[in-house]
Amino acid sequence: MYRVILADDEPEICKGLRLKIAWERLGFEIVGEARNGKEALSAIASERPQLLLTDIRMPVMDGLELLQACKRLHPELRIVVLSGHDDFQYVQTALRCGARDYVLKPVVRRDLTELLETIRGELDAERENARAREAIGLQWRRRLPLLQEQYVLGRIYGGDETPGIAEREEARRLELAGFDGADGEGAALRFMGAEYRVPPGRLPAGKEDDERLALAFRLVCREVAAEARWSGRVTPFTDKAYPRFMFFAAAAEDEAGSEALLAELAAALLAAAEGSLRLAAVAGIGAACSPSAGSTALRRAYLSAVTALSRTPAGPASRIVRADDPEGRAARPSAGTETIEAIRRHIEDAYKDEISLAMMAERFHMNVTYLSELFKKQTGSTFSDYVAEVRLGRAELLLRDTAMRLADIAEWTGFSTASYLSAAFKKRYGLSPADYRARLRGDRP
Structure with a gap:
């Protein structure tokens, strides 16, 4: 039933309207008079109400003033004016x-009945359209988390192009905080991973463990x-790799x-x-990167969260670890000149990036040959061997402490491919990465 209000300063007019029209049969009910x-x-x-029938000439506030007020306060209300011949x-x-x-x-009676039937048809159509929009909106809200997840993973694992207008518009349509460029220059994007632990x-x-706990x-x-303090600022997602x-x-x-x-x-x-x-839970907060960065930078920021999460101690204790926490960093050699020590610190901090002796020589304004000799003298190792050793050490830690895919470990530790990492790892440790993990699990002798 659609609700109707009658407005007329003559009670007889309202009474006549009530009696002349089969309101309920037409789908209306009169809910008030004025x-x-x-x-x-x-x-x-x-x-x-959905419908107002009003006289033009009334005391206190006439029909025209009422229409103007309704247009401002109740624009969706349908209004039918009752008037005499001299009110045209x-x-x-x-x-x-x-x-x-x-x-x-x-x-x-016939004229008003026909008009009411027309208005009811309009109201019915509006109601159906509203239901359709609500159904579409509900479907969209249900699909939104999956679409957001696909977008984020696509940016992380996609090509290395920086996002263009189309990508930013898609992020805006998907209500993805940080990916639409709305935060401006200097904005920072971070990833965080969380894992549950089962107490005794x-x-x-x-x-x-129980799969239902994971769900x-x-x-x-x-x-x-989804709480108000994070809604629109944080995007949750899952990754089948983890x-x-x-x-x-x-x-x-x-x-x-x-x-x-993310700490909050x-x-x-x-x-x-x-x-x-x-349940206990642990969280790993990754390093920051620019929201407008390409996929390589995004992926490294993402993997830094995975790495931070991997550094949490085993066992059912809740804890938060950040990517820049000093825990897990390999001990640095104490001997060496200031320059060589600085280079070693750079290798340990940026081992996942491209590093070459020529780059270090240019950075520290030294001859390449002289730097090579000085580095070997102070460390007992060639520059390339030292870089490889640091990278393999990080890879060994990740193989021992996490369930990261080998391809991700290779990228995170600076190896160009997983096969290259496997070959270097087997040469250094005598086992392939898969055999190494199997031995740690006790699957192999």
């Missing part, structure tokens, strides 16, 4: 003010990220802001996992 425009406005505010100039003004139609007094006694004896953990992570982890992308105006945002989120996630699921 004797002037002021009373009508009050009734409209309280009853929220008023009627013209009323139509310009937004009246749907007019009916002459005395009201003819949480599961039946002999059972160490529940992901749902809790998404619920926390099925136990839940990931988040967050952008802010600067690096400090993005780190603080991490604390909330850990509390929610403990409070709702009785």
Whole structure:
């Protein structure tokens, strides 16, 4: 039923309208009457009708003033004007003010019935359109997390082109914080990974994990990220390469802001996992990068979160680790000149980037041959061997402590391909990466 209010200063007119028309059969119900425009406005505010039938000439506030007020306050309301033959100039003004139609007094049942049937058809169509829009909106909201996830993973694992207008517009359409370039110059994007840990006694004896816990953990992570304080600023997503982890992308105006945002989120996630699921949880916050960076920089920022997460100690203790925490860094040799020590620090900090002796010679304003001899003298190793040793050491740590894919470990540690890493690793450790992991798990002698 559509709701109707009658406004006329003559009660007999309203009574006649009630009796002349089969309102319910036409799909309407009269929910109120008013004797002037002021009373009508009050009734409209309280009853929220879809249709108003109003006289033009009324005390206190006439019909024209009422139409103007409704146009401003209730633009969706349909209004039919009741008028006498000598009110036609008023009627013209009323139509310009937004009246749907007019009916002459005395009201003819057939004329008003036909008009009401037309209006009901319009209201029915509007209702169906609204339902369709709501259904489309609901479908969109259901698909949005998956579309966001596909976009983020596409940017991480895609080509190395910086995002163009089309990519930024798509990010904006998907409501992806940080990927649409809206944060401006100097903005920083970070990734964070989260993993649950099962405390002793949480599961039946002999059972160490349960797939339902993984699903529940992901749902809790998404619920926390959807809270008002992070909604629109943090994007949760999953990666099939790391099925136990839940990931988040967050952008802010600067690096400090993005780190603080994810640190606050991490604390909330850990509390929610403990409070709702009785699980411990660990979080790894990655290094910052520019939201407009290409896929290589994004992927490294992403893998830094995976690496940070891998540095959390085993066991059911909640903890937050950042990519720039000093834990896990290999011990640096103490001997050496200031220049060689600086080069060694650079290698240990930037081992995943392209590093060459010529680059270091140019950076420190030295002859390449002299630097090569000095480096070997101070370290006992050639420059290329030292770089390879640092990279292999990082790869060994990741193979031992994480479930990272070999291709990701290769990229993260500066090897051009997984096969190149495998060959170098086997030469250094006597085992392939797969055999090394199997031995650590106890699968092989």
